[in-house]
Amino acid sequence: MIELVNVKKVFNAGNPSEFSALNSVNLCIAENHVTVLKGPSGSGKTTLLSIVGCMSRPSAGRVKLQGREITSLPERFLTDIRRKTFGFIFQQPNLIKGISVLENVMLPAYPLGEKRAHLRTKALHGLNELNLLSKANAKVEWLSGGEAQRVSIVRALINDPGIIIADEPTAHLDTKLSYRFMEIIEKFKAEGKTVIITSHDPLVYEAAMVDRVVNLRDGRIEDAPA
Amino acid sequence: MNAWIEKQRYIIDFTLSSLLRRKVKNIGLLALYTLIVFILASTMFFTYSIKKEASLILKGSPEIVVQKILAGRHDLFPVGYIDTIRQIRGVAGVESRLWGYYYDSLVGANYTLLTPPKEERTDRSQPKTATVASEDADTGATGPAKPLFELNGAKLEPGTLIIGNGIARVRNITQGDYMPFRAFDGTVMNLRIAGTLSSRSELVSSDLMLITEADFRKLFGIDTQHVTDVIVTVKNPREVATVAGKIKKRLIDLRPIIRDEILRTYDSIFNWRGGMMIVVFSAAVLAFVIFAWDKASGLSAGERREIGILKAVGWETSDVILMKFWEGAIVSLSAFFMGVILAYVHVFFTGSLVFEPALKGWSSLYPNFDLTPFINAEQLTTLFFLTVVPYTVATIVPIWRAATIDPDTAMRHTGE
Numbered sequence: 001m002i003e004l005v006n007v008k009k010v011f012n013a014g015n016p017s018e019f020s021a022l023n024s025v026n027l028c029i030a031e032n033h034v035t036v037l038k039g040p041s042g043s044g045k046t047t048l049l050s051i052v053g054c055m056s057r058p059s060a061g062r063v064k065l066q067g068r069e070i071t072s073l074p075e076r077f078l079t080d081i082r083r084k085t086f087g088f089i090f091q092q093p094n095l096i097k098g099i100s101v102l103e104n105v106m107l108p109a110y111p112l113g114e115k116r117a118h119l120r121t122k123a124l125h126g127l128n129e130l131n132l133l134s135k136a137n138a139k140v141e142w143l144s145g146g147e148a149q150r151v152s153i154v155r156a157l158i159n160d161p162g163i164i165i166a167d168e169p170t171a172h173l174d175t176k177l178s179y180r181f182m183e184i185i186e187k188f189k190a191e192g193k194t195v196i197i198t199s200h201d202p203l204v205y206e207a208a209m210v211d212r213v214v215n216l217r218d219g220r221i222e223d224a225p226a
Numbered sequence: 227m228n229a230w231i232e233k234q235r236y237i238i239d240f241t242l243s244s245l246l247r248r249k250v251k252n253i254g255l256l257a258l259y260t261l262i263v264f265i266l267a268s269t270m271f272f273t274y275s276i277k278k279e280a281s282l283i284l285k286g287s288p289e290i291v292v293q294k295i296l297a298g299r300h301d302l303f304p305v306g307y308i309d310t311i312r313q314i315r316g317v318a319g320v321e322s323r324l325w326g327y328y329y330d331s332l333v334g335a336n337y338t339l340l341t342p343p344k345e346e347r348t349d350r351s352q353p354k355t356a357t358v359a360s361e362d363a364d365t366g367a368t369g370p371a372k373p374l375f376e377l378n379g380a381k382l383e384p385g386t387l388i389i390g391n392g393i394a395r396v397r398n399i400t401q402g403d404y405m406p407f408r409a410f411d412g413t414v415m416n417l418r419i420a421g422t423l424s425s426r427s428e429l430v431s432s433d434l435m436l437i438t439e440a441d442f443r444k445l446f447g448i449d450t451q452h453v454t455d456v457i458v459t460v461k462n463p464r465e466v467a468t469v470a471g472k473i474k475k476r477l478i479d480l481r482p483i484i485r486d487e488i489l490r491t492y493d494s495i496f497n498w499r500g501g502m503m504i505v506v507f508s509a510a511v512l513a514f515v516i517f518a519w520d521k522a523s524g525l526s527a528g529e530r531r532e533i534g535i536l537k538a539v540g541w542e543t544s545d546v547i548l549m550k551f552w553e554g555a556i557v558s559l560s561a562f563f564m565g566v567i568l569a570y571v572h573v574f575f576t577g578s579l580v581f582e583p584a585l586k587g588w589s590s591l592y593p594n595f596d597l598t599p600f601i602n603a604e605q606l607t608t609l610f611f612l613t614v615v616p617y618t619v620a621t622i623v624p625i626w627r628a629a630t631i632d633p634d635t636a637m638r639h640t641g642e
Contacts, residue, residue: 055632082540
């Protein structure tokens with residue numbers, strides 16, 4: 001379970017351009033559920049997601065993961081948690097250009113020093129699961145938008161994380177590919193993973209497999225948690 | 227341990243693929259870097275070898291040269307002083323020398339005219355090697371002394387000359403040809419070329435002309451009571467400075483110059499910290515600083531974004547820094563080795579094609595000779611610390627700055 005207690009995030013603190021992205025957010029995210037953070041642009045969805053995923057620290061408040069306070073952990077430990085616990089699917093696929101699909105998928109596992117043969121097998125298996133095996137050696141620049149998105153999903157899963165975090169995953173996908181993406185999410189849920197998605201796409205937050213929708217506006221949660 | 231090794235392998239592999247991804251940029255960088263190392267290494271190898279070569283030749287030069295000074299300038303030396311010097315305790319021998327310069331307006335070059343030591347003019351049986359003050363040649367730790375010039379079997383007689391290779395080249399003359407000179411009184415002297423000096427000693431004998439004493443005096447109008455200077459040999463080499471001091475004390479208008487002073491002068495001209503070396507060196511180092519500064523001044527948006535992605539997918543700051551360290555190390559070490567190898571080929575195989583006109587010889591007579599390679603660990607270490615270390619550090623600083631920010635910030639500010 002992930003628990004956020006009175007979380008605030010302020011950008012450019014002390015400057016005339018100071019901006020408060022999150023204001024006293026309290027939230028509990030249940031395990032093995034699909035949670036959608038919904039809200040208009042600038043409502044603080046991505047900021048909240050990045051704090052949950054240990055990509056940035058809150059300006060105030062606490063974040064607990066499985067009951068363990070992680071906000072004050074040093075960067076090294078935070079990275080380790082991020083690497084082993086979370087799989088990230090970004091709004092943009094954020095793949096590294098110039099290297100192959102397979103290398104991109106294996107990238108998050110490099111610092112763990114896993115055996116190459118084992119890692120490769122795992123990556124190829126993941127690509128096969130999402131019908132991308134034939135593209136394993138292709139450069140990422142040659143992929144279509146949907147393919148690139150699926151590659152980023154395989155990459156997010158390479159370290160077998162328990163929590164999948166997806167930031168506006170359907171923003172750049174057409175309807176067909178968006179449905180395909182939600183099928184993949186359903187599969188994750190069936191495998192017992194926790195999924196947190198930010199989106200303002202009805203196709204996502206109205207999907208049947210979504211357990212909870214959290215509405216955000218101006219950095220605050222609008223309704224009481226269900 | 228295995229996981230650690232495997233991690234390093236992954237990071238190095240990724241670094242190499244990173245370098246290949248930015249092929250054009252990195253090849254340009256490598257080429258520029260190699261060029262700078264090449265210039266630095268060429269200058270260093272060239273000056274070090276030329277200094278070494280010159281010092282080996284000068285080891286065979288006289289222990290003490292004594293000149294007469296008039297109003298702070300070199301004046302003709304009265305023969306009468308020779309006996310006074312000979313009587314000084316510790317002096318083994320005194321020999322007079324006649325030498326001077328002659329300006330050839332035809333080719334705009336200055337020649338050095340010298341009357342060889344007496345034994346060289348009398349012994350005509352074999353090809354000769356004249357080593358001035360050869361009995362005192364110090365065959366110290368750095369190698370045997372080289373002869374100042376080698377006669378190559380030529381016979382010097384009145385009315386003849388033996389010339390250095392530089393003169394032979396510039397005047398396009400050879401053995402048997404005549405060379406006209408305008409004497410001090412305006413008369414023309416035609417001297418026949420008896421031979422050329424060996425090319426082995428060309429570094430110092432390129433512009434040299436050997437002439438008989440009679441012809442020399444006739445050409446410059448010097449009477450028999452005067453010589454140019456004298457050379458003094460000392461019984462105990464450790465007393466050279468003491469004997470020089472005694473000469474100065476006994477005859478106050480004389481100036482003794484000891485061999486070590488000449489060697490020191492060469493050292494200060496060609497040493498990497500001094501003389502022309504520092505000029506070339508400074509220019510190359512300045513270019514390097516600009517280049518490293520440019521590199522250090524920031525990362526491209528693409529590089530920042532990549533660091534953001536790596537951190538977001540679970541790379542630690544230290545992993546990113548390690549990767550960029552390898553990137554800098556690969557570029558700088560490759561450039562270092564390529565630059566050094568190219569400089570070696572340039573200096574020792576092509577005769578310093580690029581630097582030759584600027585650094586070798588003087589006047590318009592350029593010596594034509596091959597340098598013997600002299601390279602030591604100190605030179606390579608100096609080069610290494612001047613190039614590889616600053617560059618690697620310069621690449622790490624901006625990476626460290628970018629790698630310590632939140633991955634979220636790095637990615638938000640760059641987009642795709």
